[in-house]
Amino acid sequence: MAPVSNPCYRLISRPSGYPDPVKNFQYDTSGSIDPDTIDLKGGFLMQTQFLSVDPYMRGRMDEGTFDAWELGNVFMGYGISEVIRSEIPEFQEGDILYGIHRFEHYTIHEGWEAQTKKWRVIHNFENLPLSVYLGVAGMPGKTAYYGMKAIGQPKAGESIFVSTAAGVVGQTVCQLSKAWGLKVLGSTGSDDKVKFLQEDIHVDHAFNYKNSSTADEVKLFGGLDIFWDNVGGQILDIALANMKSHGRIIICGQIARYNGENPYGIKNVFSMVYNEVTMKGLYVNSYEEQYSEEFYSTVPKMIADGKMKYTEEVVVGLEHAGDLLVKVLKGQIMGKVVLQMWA
Ligand SMILES: NC(=O)c1ccc[n+]([C@@H]2O[C@H](COP(=O)([O-])OP(=O)(O)OC[C@H]3O[C@@H](n4cnc5c(N)ncnc54)[C@H](OP(=O)(O)O)[C@@H]3O)[C@@H](O)[C@H]2O)c1
Structure with missing residues (x-):
């Protein structure tokens, strides 16, 4: 495969009040990657499928707050990816992974970053839409549970x-x-x-x-x-x-x-x-170790059985991340907002 574009979404200035996506964020299309040939350096390559836009991200944009983002850095947040290539035994091509993602289309995890503890393979036994693993069956659902x-x-x-x-x-x-x-x-x-x-x-x-x-x-x-x-x-x-x-x-x-x-x-x-x-x-x-197995054996099944309803808005295109964050913060969406990378 020839190199393909690898756009990402960055914080470029700190908001005061509600973010202004034009002033504070940048959809950067300058990067590219050749997924077939890029050196994995003993790690694995993921293709992002879905990214979650959450209210806590607003806090990361202020200076000196918990886990504050540096100016110029790519947004970080929960996402779902497919493993495209892997040089570690824990993950195989085609595995669906849940965890903290960079807001970009392709990400290589090399060296120590390939630690498997940071990722969960989603087996999706209940055959739910994958986006749900960012909502009621993802971090916000875990928060509640x-x-x-x-x-x-x-x-x-x-x-x-x-x-x-x-x-x-x-x-x-x-x-x-x-x-x-x-x-x-x-x-x-x-x-x-x-x-x-x-x-x-x-x-x-x-x-x-x-x-x-x-x-x-x-x-x-x-x-x-x-x-x-x-x-x-x-x-x-x-x-x-x-x-x-x-x-x-x-x-x-x-x-x-x-x-x-x-x-x-x-x-x-x-x-x-x-x-x-x-x-x-x-x-x-803080409660991941204590409750995550119980959560994954309970909540996806409740959803599949119709005992846990949810509302979500899925929007295609990484470039919409900033607008969606503002809508979430202003209460203009009911339930989960998920960015889908590919139509
Ligand atoms: N502690 C944790 O580990 C943890 C983890 C995840 C989330 N959270 C927190 O949990 C809360 C809910 O998160 P979520 O992902 O489920 O977001 P969400 O509730 O789906 O979205 C945020 C909602 O906040 C409401 N809102 C905005 N400004 C408000 C105001 N001034 N007064 C009252 N309501 C206001 C809006 O709903 P209305 O239309 O009802 O106003 C908006 O839809 C957030 O505060 C988030 O930061 C904490």
Whole structure:
């Protein structure tokens, strides 16, 4: 095969507020590769199939944050690839791999980078669309599963409030909660999303936080055993005031302040004291070893059996990464957003 183009997607300046894809990012088409002849140096060559666009990426673009990206570097994120050639015994040509990817069409992993622990071969026994392994059956689904198991520790009959309930993490938390016998309240940012939560996922109650009072809705629902926080700020403060004795709060995300918004001053921390409420930060990767096998033997099967629904938007073309990230951050998409490299 003659050399082919190997485009990539880079961060070239740091956003203030919501990213501006034209100013902050670059779709760089200058690279090329000959997949048949390039020296693998004892590693393997992957052809990217799908890449995941996630809210946490916004944080990586700020200076000095956790795992911050250097200017000029290629975006990094979860993806699904096919192994094109391999010089290591663990991966064979045709294997489908899940793991952290560079945002580019072809990637060589040579030397130490070829460590197999960083990748999971997706066997896809349930024959699901591969994109799903980036959504409810991927990192966001794991976030929901691991967080509920490790921190939420739900018991049938308990109540849970899920913020950003129609997002991909939120959808999964809501459906696991229903499957485990919880009473579920979800908040979200549009009437369509409310409809999805009520009619497709069958939460007990959902509301649009943009046109109703979160404080009134939570109070009406009754005390909370668990609060799943994807948002932070005022919604966390309201939940704090409504926790039951020995309630658990899972701090999963704080999207209300990802784009430079002023932090909201939390007022209701003292209500945790006599109720002995636990609040704990969740970092999905910390629980990978503990729960990943259980997750992969549970969630793909739930999806195949129709017991775990999902919504996703699959867009073809790496050049759309930046626009899609902005849409995700602004709540203009319901559920997962996945970039497909090839039509
Ligand atoms: N801790 C971890 O290890 C971990 C792992 C994965 C994800 N996360 C976090 O989990 C959260 C959900 O992630 P996801 O991938 O499922 O994304 P998502 O919920 O599908 O997308 C983000 C959603 O946030 C909502 N939103 C945006 N600005 C908001 C605001 N100011 N107030 C309230 N809602 C706002 C929007 O939905 P609405 O229409 O409802 O407003 C938007 O659709 C994010 O905060 C993410 O960073 C954490």
